[in-house]
Amino acid sequence: MTDRSVLVAGATGGLGSAIAGLLAERGATLTLVSRRQERLDQLEVEGHRLALDLRDPASCQRAVDAAVAHAGRLDVVVNAVGLVAFGPVADLSLDTMEELFLTNTFLPIMLARAALPVLAEGGAIVNISGVIAEQNLPNMAAYGASKAAVRSFDEALAREARRQKVRVIDARPPHTETGLATRPIAGEAPRMPNGKDPADVAATIVDAILGDATDLPSSAF
Secondary structure, X not given: OOOOEEEEEOOXXXXXXXXXXXXXXXXXXXXXXXXXXXXXXXXXXXXXXXXXXXXXXXXXXXXHHHHHHHHOOEEEEXXXXXXXXXXXXXXXXXXXXXXXXXXXXXXXXHHHXXXXXXXXXXXEXXXXXXXXXXXXXXXXXXXXXXXXXXXXXXXXXXXXXXXXXOEEEEEOOXXXXXOHHHOOOOOOOOOOOOOEXXXXXXXXXXXXXXXXXXXXXXXXX
8 A cells, every 4th residue: 555545534434433543544645524632643553634514515526625634635435434323213313313414424425536537547445334235124124225325425425436546345244342333313222242353353444445345345344
């Protein structure tokens, strides 16, 4: 990854920070984006740091522009932003559903839209839809639907981006111990088995970026 410019969105999350750390170890020039400056300040990864709310399309553009300004180019975008909510559909508020889709679905679409015009040939966009995009579950219906929409988007985007020799990688890791389930925007997480180590999931994703993968199903982890 030496001399390659990578924008990591959600860089302070359990998975985003693990991916950023591995990319830094491999020599990437990083632009790190998160909503909270204090969490960015605590991140032990070298890179240009930006506190932005990427649910705003203008912020997506600012993040991409900053990455190009910082490194002179943009090769890879990793989107590790996500929210979760639990509970029966009948109990979910409209506000909760809108927040899930704005963050989990519209944000990756807007970020990809901003990045595509400037991504270098041979570059990549990585979105993390997760195993829930392969099989939705009761009490996670809206969350699962927001992630399945990302998987569908990635499938079509990959064909469009191929024209400029940019890969789109949809990553669908199994439940991973990122702490996200302990911070739902609604409801309470069901009892879950122990999840994957974020470091192991991050390693699989970074290896895919370095290789030629175009899809990372749950079985890849």
